[in-house]
Amino acid sequence: MFGRRFFLANLLAGFGALLFPGRSRASCQLNVVQGPGQRERVRPVSFHATGKTTLEWIAHACFAITTGQGTRIVADPAFRLEGPPLPAADVVTAGCLHPFHNALGAVPGNPRAFVGISPDGQNWNRISATVKEVKITSVPTLHLDGQQKGSAFLFQFGGLCLVHLGDLGQPLTPELRSLLGRPDVLLLPIGGGSYSIGPERARAVLQDLQPRLAIPMHTGEPEEEVISRFVAGFPRVQRLEQTTLSLTRLSLPVQTTIAVLKHL
Numbered sequence: 001m002f003g004r005r006f007f008l009a010n011l012l013a014g015f016g017a018l019l020f021p022g023r024s025r026a027s028c029q030l031n032v033v034q035g036p037g038q039r040e041r042v043r044p045v046s047f048h049a050t051g052k053t054t055l056e057w058i059a060h061a062c063f064a065i066t067t068g069q070g071t072r073i074v075a076d077p078a079f080r081l082e083g084p085p086l087p088a089a090d091v092v093t094a095g096c097l098h099p100f101h102n103a104l105g106a107v108p109g110n111p112r113a114f115v116g117i118s119p120d121g122q123n124w125n126r127i128s129a130t131v132k133e134v135k136i137t138s139v140p141t142l143h144l145d146g147q148q149k150g151s152a153f154l155f156q157f158g159g160l161c162l163v164h165l166g167d168l169g170q171p172l173t174p175e176l177r178s179l180l181g182r183p184d185v186l187l188l189p190i191g192g193g194s195y196s197i198g199p200e201r202a203r204a205v206l207q208d209l210q211p212r213l214a215i216p217m218h219t220g221e222p223e224e225e226v227i228s229r230f231v232a233g234f235p236r237v238q239r240l241e242q243t244t245l246s247l248t249r250l251s252l253p254v255q256t257t258i259a260v261l262k263h264l
Contacts, residue, residue, distance in 0.1 A: 027181030028154070028161035051158050053247040055185070057263040058086065060100045061166060061218040063187060067157045071132045074111070075153060075164045075187070079103040083264055091131050095166025096143070096150040097121050098195070114138070116151020116166070124149055133157050139179050143195045144169035150195075152180065160184050160247070165205070167196045167218070172208045185247070186211035190230045191220020199230035206256065214258045215245075231258055 051068015058064060061076040064087050074089040079099040088109030094102040095116050104113050114127050116138040127138035135156035143150055150169070155162045163183040172180070188205055192198030196218055197205065206214055219226050231237045236257040243262050 027179055028163065028183045053158070053160060053162075054244060055215070055247065055261075056087075056244045057215070057217060057261045058243075059083065059263050061095075061164075061187075061189060062086070062101075063164065063217070064089070065155065065162065067134060069133055069158070071134055071157070072109075073134065073136075073155060074107045076101040076166055077103040077107050079106065091134060091136065093136065093138075093153045093164070095138075095141070095153060095164070096148075096195075098167065101167060114153075116140075116153065117149050121149060124151060127151075127153075139176065141166065141168050141176070142170045143167060144193075144197070146170060148195070154180070154183075163187065163209075163211070165189060168205070169196050171197075171201060172205055177208050180209055182209060183211040184213065186214045187217050188214060189218030190216045191218045191223075191226050193220050199226055202230055203234075206258075210256050212253050212256065213247075214256060215261060216258065227260055231260065234258055 053068060054066040056064040058078065059080060060078040062078040063075045065073040065075065072087065072089045073091040073093065074086060075093050076095055077086055077092055086107050089107050089111040090109065092104055092107045092111040093114045094104060096102065097117055112131050114129065114136060116125050116127060118125060124140040125138060127136060129136045137154045138151040139154060141150045141152050142148065150167045152163060152165045152168060161183050162185045163180055164187045168189055186209055188202055189196040190199045190202040216227060216230055236253065236255060238257065239260045241262060243264055245259065245261060
């Protein structure tokens, strides 16, 4: 069972570059191994991961992700009129140009900034970069209208493969499923509205990607109703009365588990 700390034993990893010509494909990949007289079994690359990762849900789709080596990523920083300031970071990423995903200037610490969309919103930025021990890759997505562009981000560090889906608004195509692979940790929007997928489509994404751990975000209103629709009937759900989750490599759900956090 999950408490204040999760332990990850079977983490998934594997990044290349993105789907762009001349670059390798980015995805969370599994290794299949077989010993003498044994059936094939999956052994994630991240089996050898070390250290602890901390995830903090700040607001909307904004997460602070701190690696075991102390490198901090703030993903989709949200513009806020109230609440504590955003934490200092080494990296900040934005999956779209909306102010609730793109408040780059609100993140202190002089972080390196990566925006998945061009300033005019017409093109995807092709991001494949490494900051300290963190490999960062963007994956093109679309908003609810099927026209406005967005980006998901994949983060690889310490053998862990973490996917932040940003403002994803469309069901996953086979190509996109292939690009994302099977994450260790999936941060996915569930709130619907004008831009992103709602709880029912989010469940379909969960089925497509089958992460070890899924954390809903971008919950919309009324929040409790949306969350209840998302988790309804799912056999492995943990509702945690905390904003922060600490992960190590020692244990990870064999089957997909949903962890519902509080936000600041």
